[in-house]
Amino acid sequence: MLIAPFRTGLDTDQEPWLAPPDSFRELDNIHVKHGFLQKREGYRRFGALIPMGATVAITGITQAALGVITTGAPHLYTTGDRVYLTAINGMTSLNNKIFTIIVTGASTFTIGINTSGLTAYGAAGTSALIDDSTDRVMGITRYIDADGAGTTLAFNTNRAYRYNTASNAFVQLDVADIASGGEYDYVWLANWQSGGGTNRLYFTNGKAGTPAAAPTVDGIRYFDGTTDDTLTIAFNPTLGGAGATERILVGAKLIFSLGQRLIVYGTYEYDASTLVTTYHPQRKRWCAKQNPANWNDVTAGGGGYTDAATGDHIISARQIQNQIIVFFTNSVWNSIPTSDPNRAFKWQKINSFRACDGKMASIGYDRYVVALGIRGITATDGVETKRIDDRISEFTTDDVNVGEFQKVFCERSYAQKRWWTLYNTIETTDNESDSALIFDDESKAFSTYTINLNCLGYGNSGIDFGLDDFTIANGFINEDGEEMSLEDFGDEDFFSYFWQENQEILLGGDIYGDVFVLETDGDDNGEEISSTFSTNAWDPGKDEGFESQLNYVDFYIDTNVNTLGTIDFYKDTDISPYASKKINFLPNLNFVASIIDATATNPVNVNAPNHGLVTGDVIYMYGVKGMTEINSGVTAESYTITNVDGNNFTLDEINGTTFTAYSGSGGIYRKKFYQTKTKKRVFAGGIGFQHRLKFTSSGIDTPYRIHSYSPNFRKIGKRSIN
Numbered sequence: 195m196l197i198a199p200f201r202t203g204l205d206t207d208q209e210p211w212l213a214p215p216d217s218f219r220e221l222d223n224i225h226v227k228h229g230f231l232q233k234r235e236g237y238r239r240f241g242a243l244i245p246m247g248a249t250v251a252i253t254g255i256t257q258a259a260l261g262v263i264t265t266g267a268p269h270l271y272t273t274g275d276r277v278y279l280t281a282i283n284g285m286t287s288l289n290n291k292i293f294t295i296i297v298t299g300a301s302t303f304t305i306g307i308n309t310s311g312l313t314a315y316g317a318a319g320t321s322a323l324i325d326d327s328t329d330r331v332m333g334i335t336r337y338i339d340a341d342g343a344g345t346t347l348a349f350n351t352n353r354a355y356r357y358n359t360a361s362n363a364f365v366q367l368d369v370a371d372i373a374s375g376g377e378y379d380y381v382w383l384a385n386w387q388s389g390g391g392t393n394r395l396y397f398t399n400g401k402a403g404t405p406a407a408a409p410t411v412d413g414i415r416y417f418d419g420t421t422d423d424t425l426t427i428a429f430n431p432t433l434g435g436a437g438a439t440e441r442i443l444v445g446a447k448l449i450f451s452l453g454q455r456l457i458v459y460g461t462y463e464y465d466a467s468t469l470v471t472t473y474h475p476q477r478k479r480w481c482a483k484q485n486p487a488n489w490n491d492v493t494a495g496g497g498g499y500t501d502a503a504t505g506d507h508i509i510s511a512r513q514i515q516n517q518i519i520v521f522f523t524n525s526v527w528n529s530i531p532t533s534d535p536n537r538a539f540k541w542q543k544i545n546s547f548r549a550c551d552g553k554m555a556s557i558g559y560d561r562y563v564v565a566l567g568i569r570g571i572t573a574t575d576g577v578e579t580k581r582i583d584d585r586i587s588e589f590t591t592d593d594v595n596v597g598e599f600q601k602v603f604c605e606r607s608y609a610q611k612r613w614w615t616l617y618n619t620i621e622t623t624d625n626e627s628d629s630a631l632i633f634d635d636e637s638k639a640f641s642t643y644t645i646n647l648n649c650l651g652y653g654n655s656g657i658d659f660g661l662d663d664f665t666i667a668n669g670f671i672n673e674d675g676e677e678m679s680l681e682d683f684g685d686e687d688f689f690s691y692f693w694q695e696n697q698e699i700l701l702g703g704d705i706y707g708d709v710f711v712l713e714t715d716g717d718d719n720g721e722e723i724s725s726t727f728s729t730n731a732w733d734p735g736k737d738e739g740f741e742s743q744l745n746y747v748d749f750y751i752d753t754n755v756n757t758l759g760t761i762d763f764y765k766d767t768d769i770s771p772y773a774s775k776k777i778n779f780l781p782n783l784n785f786v787a788s789i790i791d792a793t794a795t796n797p798v799n800v801n802a803p804n805h806g807l808v809t810g811d812v813i814y815m816y817g818v819k820g821m822t823e824i825n826s827g828v829t830a831e832s833y834t835i836t837n838v839d840g841n842n843f844t845l846d847e848i849n850g851t852t853f854t855a856y857s858g859s860g861g862i863y864r865k866k867f868y869q870t871k872t873k874k875r876v877f878a879g880g881i882g883f884q885h886r887l888k889f890t891s892s893g894i895d896t897p898y899r900i901h902s903y904s905p906n907f908r909k910i911g912k913r914s915i916n
Contacts, residue, residue: 195734198750198902199229203639205585205730211884213730217585218641220888223725225612225632226639231900233725233891234632234643236717237710240653240701241364242292243348243355245278245322245329246371252319255285261309265321268300276324276706277305284316285309290363292324292708324706326626328352331703333381334651337395339419340387344698346653347395347417348709351375354397354417354424357653364709367422374411375399378600380554380649384449386416386456388484394418396429396486400553402445402462402471405430413445414458431481433463433499434492440466443479443489447553448511450518453531455480455538459520460508461499475507476522478529480538494536502527502541510550510565512558519563519574521550528576545579547572554649557604557613566604566615568596586640589631595620601627605650607700610713611635616647626705645718647702647710655699655711716895724892731884734907742907744878744885751874752899754779755816755827755867758859759891759898765882772880778817779898781872784864786813791856792821798850800824800835801842802862809837813862820857823850826867871901881910 197216203226205217223234254264263279271277273296279288293305333349346357348364352371355364373379379399386394394416403413415424433441447460457480464471479499482488490496506522511529513519518529526549528542549572550556550565557564562575564582570590571583583589594602595618603616615631622628630643700712710719717723735742744763757779762771791801800815807813813833814826823829824845835843878885885905891898 195732195907196902196904200226200231200900200902201229201637201639202585203634203637203641206589207585207587208730210731210886211733211736215730215732217730218727219730219886220726220728221641222727223643223723224727225641225643226634226637227610228636229901231727231898233896233898234723235713235897236715236719236723237645237702237712238715238719239291240655240699240709240711241348241357241362242278242290242709243329243331243350243353243364243703243707244280244366245324245707246350246352247323247325247329249320249322252279252282252321255282255288255309255315255319257310257312257314259308259310260304261307261312262298262302262304263321265301265303269297269303269321271295271297271303271323273297277303278322278324278707279305280320280322282315282319284314285312287312289319290361292706326705327377329707330377330648330705331707331709332375332379332399332649333383333397334649334653334701334703334709335383335395335397336385336652336654336698337417337419338385338387338393340393344654345419346701348651348653348701348703349373349381349397349399350707351377351379351399352411354415356417356422365422367417367424369423371411372415372424373399373401375401378553380603382448382553384451384456386451386486388454392418392486394486396449396451396456398446398449398458400445400447400460402473403430405442405444405464405466405471413462414443414449430464431487431489431497433479433497434490435466438466442466444471446479447508450511450513452513452518453516453538454483456486457518457529457539459511459529474501476502476504478502478520478539478541498536498538500537500539500541502543504543510553510556512556512563514558514561514563514576517576519544519558519576521556521565524548526574526579544574544577547579549574549579551599552602553600555599555602555604555615557606557615559606564604564613566590566594566599566602568594568599583640589640593617593619593629595622595625598625598627601648603627603649605700607713608698609700614650616645616650644724645702646704648705649703650712651701651703652698653701653709716897720894722892722894723896724890726888726890728888729886731886732905732907733884735883735909738909741881741883741910742885743881743910745906745908746875746877747887747906748904749777749874749876750901750903751779751872752901753781753867753870753872754896754898755825756893757891757896757898758817758893759889761876762888762890763878763880764886764888765880766884771888773878775876775878777874777876778861779874780816780861780863781868781870782865783814783816783867786862786864789815789818789860789862792818792824792850792860794821794850794853794855796849796851797836797844797846798824798848798853799838799842799844800862803841805841805843805862807835807837807843807862809835811835811837813864814866815860815862816867818856818860820855821850821853823853824848825860832866 202217205213251266336344354367401412442464445462446458511520526544551567555566598618787802787805
């Protein structure tokens, strides 16, 4: 049974023995791509939003295996808190970053990293405590200037930040709060560009502002690239009347730019005659053509509005082509432009279906809009709405924390042709998003990621390194302040630092104010990535009613020098595996022996039972954990050994006294590793009426691609049915 290519992805609806053989009961931190399974890429820090809490002055930082920071006054922190460091002189590589701390005293704490190799602390610096209720990232986007250049903006619950490409750090736009949002008040954004050269990024957190000329907090605001201040920019356009009868637009839930107009949905309108602000949950308003300052719905040529004929409330909306699909609490509507200058847009009801349950729980494609609700995942093309989650139809009720559906957040990865949906699992204890549902546009397969992000968006990199920046002479300082040369980078790692100018990149923000570059690197900002898949059941004898023996499974894979995996084999409906086997991703390199220990001595002594080597043999070693320095290609490409006895040998001229302690794994080989595709055979042996396997792999820089697998069965004479 050859299982290739992979197309189905997750299939949790059908019984395991009825599901397609290339489907999975579990597919985590893996995605389907071009017919193969691939471990997901990681992420690395892009920048951090300056927290809003009080700061404490730093007076010293030690250079040590675990650097200690001293503050000028008691810091009042507790172990596990996160802090933001900035304005440090000398040890500048710690600036503008967030760290999890361990308290060592009333005025001292560590940030859990080795500072011995960093530049010595000079002076100054501050530490600020992160508060996840206010400092969480609530929006990320690009402001597009008239020349097409982009500026990355990010938002937390109260403030807006611009990414400074000169300092590669976020700077605060305003001197005071511009919003009073909470954990569900994500920022909605729309770029406006006019022929007259007016370029603005309008944004709203969905809350009502004040009708004053210079509003204090909330409402609709904009960034125009000319100033770092949105606090004094009033966007409270009049809707008609004057003086005591004036009506003012003071906020909206959603905002779009379409047909040379700004359009807002779910409006907050202030009436000067009653001094009352009213929310209109079925209303859309638009400005005059090419004039976002004119919303007057009384004077001809101005703005206008219309209310949908429903008692439902607007939840979310997305644009497809020249129309906007709007999701209400229990219906779906189309917002369509018209040729009538006095009524620029009209409502058209599509159906009475509860399709979306979160402001950010929708995503637009060219011909349809996808939405997630407690009733499932649907697609709407402007005419009809259909379920598209046939294989995981219970996902939104069985996996998503329904009580936190307002935190479901969707975004497309255009580069990788995937759509991401962040969500809270029902198992989460802190009611924060800890996973992502991934949809592959090509195969239409679903999988999941385990990842802690609060929102997604697009930005542009302030780093544009050329090849000359990676020379050994100059050295390249990475985001951790470490000097690196071109030789320090593998191909994938190198290109994660290499950007075209103004390249658009997918970013993610967490609840602590960190913003990360996604789909890059082999780790999650220094943390390992664990992945797993569990197949649905295979029953080759079901038509004849015979049991079968699973002899072995042949995997067709891309080779990798670092990747290791574990395969657990199950039969029938057993919940415990009957066999567990290790697998590496190396080609045939003439295996010699397995390593079971290595000593940090001079020279390094390797314990490999029954190695069969003699003094002077040249060997290669791969897959060693802990003492990774002895892996070929790290300290040396190959090793000449001196035989000690049948189980031990030493590595000539290799001083390992400073090496990391050996923690397991590793093998000895006669040939050097090379990049290719290869088959790996893993023996099983279980007998039963159905079979399945579970694959797990974890680590840093341990990618893999599995192109196919072929389980080999033998019919057993025992009937499984009578």
